[in-house]
Amino acid sequence: MTAAAEREQRPTRTGGRPARQVWGQLYELLSSTGFAIAILLILAVASILGILVIDQLPVRGELARVQFAARQDEPLIWLLSNVVPLRPFRCFFFQSLLGLLSLSLLACTIKRWRGSWRAAITLPAASDALLRSRETRLWRTRDENAPTRVAALLRRRLFRLRETQITTAAPQEVRYAGLRFGLARLGPVLTHLGFLLLVVGAIAMSLSGRAEMLWLRPGERVTVPEAGLTLELNAFDIEVGARGRIADYVSTVTLYREIGADTTAAGQLAGEQLEIEVNHPLRERGFSFYQNSYRRDPRRLRYLELAFDRAGFPLPGGADAGDDGEGDSDPQAADATGAPRGMPGSRGPHAERHDGFRDPMTITIPWGERVALPGTRYAVAVDTFLADFRVTADGPALASQEFANPAAQLAIFHGDSLAGRSWYFLFHPGMAVGTAPELPVRIADLGPEFVSGIEIATHPGAPWVWAGFAVMTLGTMLAFLLRTERIWVRLRRAASGWDVAVLHQGAAPQAPEFARAAWERSATPLTIQIARALEPAEGAPVSPAKRRNA
């Protein structure tokens, strides 16, 4: 043989071992119980580690990553960030484990399918060899109708029966092979298949699913171009129940659907008004809209409650309505100074005068409305609101989403003309910063406007998951609720009556405390029932071994 011919023959082997054999071994490994248990164990340990990582830091979002990075000096954080991935359940390692589990489930399903199916439907004949089993019980009955009686009893117990009659040879024989709940044998394999579908669906969702949180104010809209959908929030309502606990929160939205390529502006379509509520998401064109959360709007109020001292306001004639001797300067004149009054550190008399109102009154100013202060010539409107007021180089700014330092800029009107604008602070009632005249007013309370937190999500693996639930539920119910039972009965004609042999498999022996006779302690309840129907004529039922010894 030439060297070239030898080389041509070599590719039939891989590393000295046939490729088929390698695949066969891989298949055996994946379908083995040991491998499955090992994967389950590793998954459990990885899940515990994952939850510990999540507990140590909020792993979702970029902000969390920044916060995490800032805690690098903490030993546990350093260890976690350098050893464990930040999103443990979405990392390659964990997904690979799920992938291996899928392969194991697939191999197990394939390996066991044929055997389970065969066991579920086949009815082996009641052979003599089979009936020599240790669990077989033998006795003689004088009941002439034994075959009919046994068949009726077993059919009543939902056994599928196959009857064989031997009438040509003596002695005459009737044999029954019975199977009950054979489908239960498919339970484990269906459970594996269902779990495989679940894992595949979970991996698909993990890899290609999308979830995005949106904070919408009434009137705002969001477009989902991929689905041709536009969602506009009309209203967001919060229901408060007993003890001030939140009972429900609901977003009323208008959903605009683009139809075909003709429609370009969703707003031109007639929208459908719908509600999105906790536990009742809106699903449309593969997208789901969840009422996930809500929060107080840091830039807007529903209303503001303003307390003011009528006695402290300038009288229409120009004199102070109060008797404290401090006259209010003309608002316009105050503005003319050019410098905002009541800046921190320079607000002494202004703040003091607001602390004790002599003729207090509170009015509610809805957002966007101008409200007259009764008994005065002034009116007020809320211009701007900041939940966490901070002064920056560019002016007032929102420092955070929290209500840490709520402040409202009020526009003060004198008659019909704007007298000025000043910032007032909920937690610093004496302070006013701005160009408005010094007036005895302060913020008494705030009615926050709420922003609806709507999550838009896609679940590309959902059909797999639903199929997995269905198949696995069916498999679990078959496997645990039903029990496959087989029974073989041989009735052989005797001089008077019949010699009975019964072998029942798939059921536990009678519980000893309920056994009436000694022999019943080792027989199944069904065998006992048959023996009661076909009353033993010569002694109690015995096993083949005992019969031989006798």
Next chain:
Amino acid sequence: MSGTLDVQIFTVSFILYGVGFVLYLLRAALQRATAGVIATGLVAVGAALQTIALGVRWNLSGHPPLTSMFEYASVMSWMAAISLVILVARTRRFEVGMYVSPLILGMMAIASIVPKEIYQQLVPALQSYWLHIHVSMAALAEGAFALSCGLAIAYLIKARRADAEPEELARLDALNHRVISIGYPLFTLGALFAGAIWAYSAWGSFWSWDPKEVGSWIIWLFYTGYLHARYRRGWRGRKAAVLAIIGFAMVILSFLGNMFLGGQHAYG
């Protein structure tokens, strides 16, 4: 005794379970069968009273008592107590009570130390019929796991004795397996599937690796491993008993995990 009526009845049940446990101990120490019968009777009365307590709480709150740690622990112990009474009544194995009743007492003790406030207003996420399905099935399953743990302890203690009858041990082992075979599908369908379907409606995803979800996932993996080891590897007797005890320890850890790890399941 202080607290609302349901908590007062709960306390009486707690005491009855405690006395029942002492009588089970006396039965074992003095070999008096009557003590076992009385102990089981007391546990049965305790369970009946606990049924009333849960009913009263349901009436006071206007929703099933399945929404706080107190309620869940109470329901779990109630399920375990009922299972114990049924098991003893059907099998006449009074000795099992000696091992299961301390577990019931433990769950009652946990319930007694957590806040017991009644909230008439459920948070929006809990206002779903899935609450009834998901939580009750999970509690029933975990009650079964508690019972199986008690049976496993009974097995291990009996197996240490020189005069242990193999048949008796085999029956105990089979009984334990049967209890787990009831708990496992309930846990699969109730705790995992029903929970996942509910989460899909309420939170936007079937699974979000919340601490409680991970806890349930680990418990399920563990019992799945147990069943595989039993069916395919023939792990029975001592090994199976040890696994059953570890499994219930995981159930308790997962239950208490809410206190430390929080998450979406931390309702109170």
